[in-house]
Amino acid sequence: MTQTELEKYKGVLEAKKAELSKGLRNREDIAIEKTPDALDEVQLAGERELAIRNLDRESNLLRNVRGALARMADGSYGTCLHCDEEIKPKRLDAVPWTKYCIRCQEAADRHEFESEIGEFIDELLAA
Numbered sequence: 004m005t006q007t008e009l010e011k012y013k014g015v016l017e018a019k020k021a022e023l024s025k026g027l028r029n030r031e032d033i034a035i036e037k038t039p040d041a042l043d044e045v046q047l048a049g050e051r052e053l054a055i056r057n058l059d060r061e062s063n064l065l066r067n068v069r070g071a072l073a074r075m076a077d078g079s080y081g082t083c084l085h086c087d088e089e090i091k092p093k094r095l096d097a098v099p100w101t102k103y104c105i106r107c108q109e110a111a112d113r114h115e116f117e118s119e120i121g122e123f124i125d126e127l128l129a130a
């Protein structure tokens with residue numbers, strides 16, 4: 004990968020990281036609200052659940068973005084963590100924070116191998 008390409012992906016990743024961090028900080032709306040109206044309560048519970056699911060997805064994404072920036076720093080960015088093959092630029096353009104080439108990603112989605120679990124703990128400690 005050329006320096007120019009690296010810079011391009013870095014810009015995208017930094018912007019995504021800033022966007023996600025900001026979004027995650029403004030999440031006080033998950034606070035539990037009490038209402039005497041049963042219908043409202045059902046609706047609120049649904050909204051809360053949706054908010055929590057979004058939060059979950061966003062923090063997951065943020066973790067991947069941070070991981071990609073860390074790999075950029077240590078020079079392993081753009082290489083599949085599973086098979087060590089180079090990840091295709093087309094895939095990086097679509098998902099710049101990906102850890103895996105398309106083949107390994109599909110295998111991971113089918114749970115054919117364990118993607119790293121320890122990473123989450125490491126990042127929690129580093130945060």
Ligand SMILES: [Zn+2]
Nearest residue numbers: 083086104107
């Ligand atoms: Zn791979």
